[in-house]
Amino acid sequence: MKKLKLSLLFLSIIIACLSVDAQETSKKKLQDDFEQFKKNREQDFQSFKQKREAELKKMQLEYQDYYNEMTGLKKYYVQKKDTVKAKVVDDIISYETNISEALGQPLKVTEEVKYGTTAENKIYKINPRIKYESKTEEKNDEVTPSVNHPVQGETPKIEEASSSAVTPSLTPLPKQKAIITSPFGMRNHPTLGRPVKHNGIDFGSGRGTEIYAASNGKVVLAEFNSSFGNYIVIEHKDGQSTAYAHLDRLAVSKGDAVAKGQIIGYSGSTGRSTGPHLHYEVRTNGTPVNPKDYLIESK
Ligand SMILES: [Zn+2]
Structure with missing residues (x-):
């Protein structure tokens, strides 16, 4: 009888040990899952952040383009001594300047927006008088004397x-x-x-x-x-x-x-x-x- 009791005690100790072990395993699994989940979320967040930053950058560039056009226009009216129009454009510029400063993104006439790029391409869209076909590459570099055209x-x-x-x-x-x-x-x-x-x-x-x-x-x-x-x-x-x-x-x-x-x-x-x-x-x-x-x- 005593022997049986001892055996039972021994068995229950083993079961208890196994159960603790099982708990440990599932706890470990939960932790791993959670780590993986955190990692995935972090990646999602990073790609989302990058996307938004790219969008923001694009918006800023477009806004800067617009601002540059306004300052160019003002320069033109000042040169033409058209004070009324120069004043109107100047008001628009001040308004935009105030907003951009309030947003903590002060605008200035950038020198970095280099001539001869997208801005020039844009003109063809704005000015219907100029015929323009967009071509990514020139097929023929040779000059064909076009006398017969x-x-x-x-x-x-x-x-x-x-x-x-x-x-x-x-x-x-x-x-x-x-x-x-x-x-x-x-x-x-x-x-x-x-x-x-x-x-x-x-x-x-x-x-x-x-x-x-x-x-x-x-x-x-x-x-x-x-x-x-x-x-x-x-x-x-x-x-x-x-x-x-x-x-x-x-x-x-x-x-x-x-x-x-x-x-x-x-x-x-x-x-x-x-x-x-x-x-x-x-x-x-x-x-x-x-x-x-x-x-x-x-x-
Ligand atoms: Zn150029």
Whole structure:
């Protein structure tokens, strides 16, 4: 009898031990599950945070773009001595400044929003007068003398003064100032951090350099644009056109007939620009092509 009691006691001790062990195991499992759950939530939170931060950054950039346009516009009205409009724009700027300061995100005219990027691409959407087809790459880098092409729409028949078969052919600024600081094509946007197409060539011309019409033609646009600043577009023959941006001042008006080599304006840093330069575009039927192939002559 005593032996049985002892055996029972022994057995119950074993059961008790096993049960404690089982409790330990399930407790450990719960802890592990909880750790995993915390880890998953942390990951979810991180990806959510990253997404929101990217959205916020994008919004800030868009807001900054808008703010820059407003300050550009104010500069323009001040230059034009249109005090009434300058005051209206100034009120808008003050209003935005107050809000941004209250939000702890003070705005300023950034130098980092570099010229010649998305801002320029945007113009084609805003300005329906300029035909533009978005192309990610240029299929043909060669210049095809387009003498046989029909003259587009209302383009006036223009006699070409030069013997050159390529239109346009003249480098639009003096030889010694024709230093290319940014080429045509894809380039990394300084703030967006992704490649954006540059539709023209930038020449580090400094301020006040004479800008020439690259070929005979008709001025179809000569106005201030918040991104391009003082901006000229000339239509040439065969559906060719050229654009000149960020000019300090214009020497021609819309509708003027211009001769190749004629001074049409002076380089500057108007619109969205980080410093005095000439942004120059050559377009074939409205599509920007590499101007490098059209810098055949210079003076
Ligand atoms: Zn440019």
